[in-house]
Amino acid sequence: MNYYQRLKNYTIAKVMVAMLGMVGNSSDATLIRLTYLAERLAKKDYYVKIIRWIRELFQSGHPSLVVARKILSDTHPSHRQQLVKSFFINQLLIGTNKRKEFQDKNGFYPPGFIVISPSMLCNLKCFGCYSGNYIKDKGLSVEVIDRILNEAKEMGIYFAVISGGEPFFRKDLLDVFERHKDMAFHVFTHGGLLDEKLIDRIANIGNIVPAISIEGYEEETDARRGKGHYATVMKAMELLSDAGVLFGFSYTQTSINTDIIASDRFIDHMIEKGCTLGWFFSYCPVGREPNLELMPKPEQRDLLRRRLQYFRNTKPILLADFWNDGPIVGGCLAAGRRYLHINANGDIEPCVFAHYAVDNIHNTTMLQALQSKLFTTIKDRLASGGNLYRPCMLIDRPEVWREAVFSSNAKPTHEGAETLVTTLAKPMDNYTDGYGKFADPAWEEHSGEKTEKKIA
Numbered sequence: 085m086n087y088y089q090r091l092k093n094y095t096i097a098k099v100m101v102a103m104l105g106m107v108g109n110s111s112d113a114t115l116i117r118l119t120y121l122a123e124r125l126a127k128k129d130y131y132v133k134i135i136r137w138i139r140e141l142f143q144s145g146h147p148s149l150v151v152a153r154k155i156l157s158d159t160h161p162s163h164r165q166q167l168v169k170s171f172f173i174n175q176l177l178i179g180t181n182k183r184k185e186f187q188d189k190n191g192f193y194p195p196g197f198i199v200i201s202p203s204m205l206c207n208l209k210c211f212g213c214y215s216g217n218y219i220k221d222k223g224l225s226v227e228v229i230d231r232i233l234n235e236a237k238e239m240g241i242y243f244a245v246i247s248g249g250e251p252f253f254r255k256d257l258l259d260v261f262e263r264h265k266d267m268a269f270h271v272f273t274h275g276g277l278l279d280e281k282l283i284d285r286i287a288n289i290g291n292i293v294p295a296i297s298i299e300g301y302e303e304e305t306d307a308r309r310g311k312g313h314y315a316t317v318m319k320a321m322e323l324l325s326d327a328g329v330l331f332g333f334s335y336t337q338t339s340i341n342t343d344i345i346a347s348d349r350f351i352d353h354m355i356e357k358g359c360t361l362g363w364f365f366s367y368c369p370v371g372r373e374p375n376l377e378l379m380p381k382p383e384q385r386d387l388l389r390r391r392l393q394y395f396r397n398t399k400p401i402l403l404a405d406f407w408n409d410g411p412i413v414g415g416c417l418a419a420g421r422r423y424l425h426i427n428a429n430g431d432i433e434p435c436v437f438a439h440y441a442v443d444n445i446h447n448t449t450m451l452q453a454l455q456s457k458l459f460t461t462i463k464d465r466l467a468s469g470g471n472l473y474r475p476c477m478l479i480d481r482p483e484v485w486r487e488a489v490f491s492s493n494a495k496p497t498h499e500g501a502e503t504l505v506t507t508l509a510k511p512m513d514n515y516t517d518g519y520g521k522f523a524d525p526a527w528e529e530h531s532g533e534k535t536e537k538k539i540a
Contacts, residue, residue, distance in 0.1 A: 108210035115141050115152050122177060131180050150400035160328030166290025167330065171268035175242040182240025183263055192420075192463075194239040194454070199425040199436055202229055202257060204249040223428045226256050232426060233264050235450050245270045247436060249428065252277040262289050262535070270295060272334055274309060278320035287327045296320060297334045300344040301353075318357065325358030332361035332402075339367075339377060342384040346391040355401050364388065364405035368437045368478055369512075370504060376511055386522035389473070393418060410475030411530060418477060419462035419488075420454045431497040432531060434462055437478055438485065439501035440494040473523040473530070478504065480519065483511040 119137045119139040123132055141148050156164065175197075187193045203223035223341075233244065244267060249256060251271050261269050268291050275296035286292045296317055299305040305314040325329045333354050334526050335345050344350050345364065354362060366385060367378045380388070390409040396403060406417065418435035425433040429439035432453040443453040453459060462477060465484045474480035482485075486505045488494070504512065 086382060090400065096430065112142065112149060115149065115156075122172070128199055130174065147396075147400040148217060148402070151402055154360060154400075157329060159330055160287040160290075162290045163287050163329055164290075166265065167268060167293070170242060170291045174266050175268060179240045179242045183230075184240075186239050190451070192454070195241060195420045195423045197243040197423050198232070198236050198241060198450070198538045199245040199247055199423055200224070200229065200232060201247045201249060201425070201427045201436075202251065203254050204428045223254070224426070224430060224445075228430065229257075229260055230263070232445060232450070233260070233267060237267070239450070242267045243270070244268075245272065245423075247272045247425075250274055250277065252282065258285060258292075261292055265289075265291055267291060268293070268529065272297065272314070275317040275320040276313065278323065280323055283320075283323050283327050287329050292329075293361075294324065294329070294331045295334045295361070296331065297336075299335070300341050300350065301326045304341055304344065321357040321359070324505060330360050332359045332363065334363045334365065336365045336367055337380045337385065337388055339385070342380055342388060346388055351395055351399055351401065351403075359401060361402040361404070364392070364403065364408070366405075366407040366476075366479070369508060370437050370439060370478075370501065374500075374503060374508070376508070376515075379515060382515070382519040382522050385519060386526070389526070407476055407479075408473070410472035411527075415469065415472050415475040416466050416477050416481075417464075419459040419461055419466075421466060424450070424453070424459075426450075427497060429497065434459060434488075434498060435478070440489050441497050442492055442494045454537060457531055458488055458494045461488040461491055471523055471527040472519075473502060473527045474516070474520065479512060480516055480523075482516060 112302075116139060119135050119142065123135045123139075138148070142152070155167075159167075183194050183196070195483060205223070231539055236242075238245065246257070246269055250273060261267075270293050272295050275294075275298075278294065278296075286294070298314075298317055299308045302314040305317065306312065321331070337345055351362070366380055369376050385407065388405070392403060392405055392408055395401070410416070413422060415421070418438060423435075425436045425438075426445050427433060430445040432443045432445055432448070432450065433439060433441050440458070442456050442458045445453075448521075462484065465487065466475075466477065466481075470481075477484040482504075486509065489505050
C-alpha cells in the first residue's frame, strides 16, 4: 500500500470517528455538518451531487429531516452505530472510492449493490410472486454466500439486498450477516417469522434492515398471503419499532390496488406503524401464473408516479419506486448498471424479474458475469438514455431484453421464464406503447427533450 493510500485511509478513519461521535445528536445543525463531512470523502461526482441535494433538503426543512432525526435518535444504539459504519461510511464513502478505483482498473463502474436470493423456500404461495416457479429444493451454501460477499467488497460494494423465498427461513443467514459486519443488509421478508427473539438478535447484530411485504390493508393482504397474515405483519412492525430497528414496507402495485397505495391514508398508516422507508414495485408478469391483467394500467402507473412526488415533498418517510424513479437513478438498474441478482441456484441474472442467465456463481465470478455478452448488451443498449420515465427493459423497452437474450444465447432459469420473450412479447409491446402516451409528455416536461428519437 502506497503512502497516498495510507493517508487516504487515515483520513477516512478520522472522519469516521467524527461522524460516530455525532450520531447521538440529531439536531438540524449536526445533520447538516454530517453532509459536509460526507462530501469531503465522496470521490464520484454522482454521489457528491446527491450529498449536496440532501443538504439542501435539510436546510429547507424538508420532511426528510424528520426521517434523519428518527434514524439518529430513535434506533437501537448498536443498530444505529452499525448502520452508520456499514452503510453511510463503508458503502457511501469508502465504497464509492473503491468502486472508482475498480473502474480505473477494469474500464467500467461496478454495481452499487447486489441482490442475493439464498433460498426460494417459503411457507406462503402468493399469486404473482416473481420467485414462484424457481426450484425450491436448492439453495446457496454459506460458503458460496461468503464468497459472493467477499467478491462484492473487493469491488467496493458494501450493501446487499437479501430476497427469496423467505430469507429468515435460513437461520444460518444471521451468522453470515454477523460475520460481514462491514456490510449493510436489506432483507425483504413477508414478516411472518419476525418474533421478539429474532428481532432482538437483528437489533444486536445491527446491520440488518427488514422490508416487510404488504398488499394494502387486511382484506388485500390476507387475500394474497393468507388469512391472518395482516395481523401478523402489524404485530411484527410494532415489535420492530419497540426494539428500535430501522425497517420499511414493500408494496407491489397492481391493477386492483393502486387506489390504496396512492392514498395519503395508507402512507400515513405505514408511518404510524414505524416505517422509515417504503419500496414500490410494479407487478411484472413473471414467476407463478403470470397475469397481464394484474399489471397496473398505464394511467394507474402515471398516477403513482405523480403521487410519489407529492409524498416525497410532504411525508416523513423515504420512498423508492424502481419503475418511476428512472430520472433519479439514471434509468434501468439491471445488468450491473446499478445491481445484479444471484438466485438460489447460483444463476447470475441481470435483474430479479429477468429470469435468464449465461453464468452461474458456482463456476464463475461476478466480475466475469458483468463482462458477459448478456450484461454488456443490456448496458450498451440502455446507455443511450432516452425517456427515463420508461426505464425498464422488461416492460418499457422489451426490445432491449429480447435482443440481449437472443444475442447472448442466455437460458431461462426456471420453467416458464421464456414467456416474456415469446408468447407475451406482443402484449408487452402493446403495454409499452400504451404507457408511452403518459410517460412521453411527462419526460418532455421534465427534461425539455423530445423522446421518440432516443427510444428507437
